Amino acid sequence: MKFSKKLITWYLQNKRSMPWRETTDPYRIWLSEIILQQTRVAQGLPYYLSFTKTFPTVFDLANAKEEEVLKLWQGLGYYSRARNLHATAKYVANELKGVFPKTYKDLLELKGVGDYTASAIASICYKEAVPVVDGNVYRVLSRYFGIETPINSTQGIKEYKKLAIELMDHEDPADYNQAIMEFGALQCKPKNPYCIVCPLNDSCEGLKKGKIEELPVKLKKLKVKKRYFNYLVYIINEKQTIIQQRTGNGIWQGLYEFPLVENNQNNLESIQSDSIFKKMVNGVKYDITSFKEEPIVHKLSHQHLYTKFYIIKLSVIPKLEGHQKIVNYKDIHNYPVPILLGKFIDSFFQ
DNA sequence: AATACGGGGCC
C-alpha cells in the first residue's frame, strides 16, 4: 500500500475526537489552526471552545474590541496571533462580506496565515491538494525516509516541502494532511515513538538505520538571555493601582503590566535610584516593600525573566506618565496581562 | 538567512 494510504487508514482508526473535526466551516478551521500554531492540542482546546462560544461567527469576532480578544487569548502566548486574528476577522467580515478566501494562494494573503495554515484551511475546507508541513510532518518524513537535512535550514525547508508535495494524496487531501499530523503526534512522537507497533515499521529508513532517536535533525538555537524585571505595584489608598500597556516591539505587545523598571538586577536600591520612579513619587510619602524576597524566574523559550514585584503604598495619586492609568482593584482582572502578572494578581488581589 | 515571539508539558 502507498505511504499516504497507510497513513489515512491508520488515521481513520486512531484519530482523536476534536471539535474542529466536526466541521468544515472555514471560520472555525481557521480559528483552530491559528490557536494550534506552536501549541499542543491539550493547551489550545479550551481556548478554541471559549472563542467559538464568545464569537460564534467571524462577524462577532470582527466586532469585538482588540482588548477583549487579547483577554480571551491570555495565557496562550505568541500574542501577535491574537492581534492578527482580530485584524483578519475584521478584513474578512468587512471587506469580504464574511466569506473566507477559498484557495491556498488567496488564504496566504491573510495576516497570520502562512504556508502551513493556508495549506491546512485549503485542504480541509476546500479539498485543495496542498500539503501541510508542520513539526509533526518534519519528524515523520525525516524518520521514514532517513533524511538528515536540518528541518530549520533553508535547504531543509525546501527539501521537505518538495517531498511533501510528492507524497500528497490528491483524492483525499483533508484526511491525508490530518493523518500525517495525527500520526506524528500520537505514533511517531518525539520521545519514545511506538515503532514496534508502527504500521510503517517495515519500510522506515530511520528505524532500519537505528536513527529514530536522532531524527529529525534541527539546528540548535541561541542561548537564552537573562532579563531583570522590577514591577512597581502602587497601592493607592488601598483600592487603586497603576497599569500601563506594552507598545512597540518585543514580548507581550498590547498586554498590560505594572510600571516596569528593567535593569540588570533585582533589588530595592536600584528602584529607589531609578529616575522614572523618583519622578513619580517626588514629594509624596510612600512605603515600599518586596512582595517576595526571591525573584520569580519566568522562563520563555528565548529569555528568562528574573522578576520582582514591589508593593508601594501611598495615600495620594503619584505623577503619572502619559501612558499610565489608574485602575480599581476590582477592575484589574478585566485587562489582558502576561501570565506572569496574572499569577501575581490572582494571589495578591485575590 | 536569522531572529523574535509564550507558555506548558515531558523526560
Place this chain on the structure above:
DNA sequence: GGCCCAGTATT
C-alpha cells in the same frame, strides 16, 4: 535544563 508543540512576521 533542554526539547518540543497543527508557525509567522520581521529583520
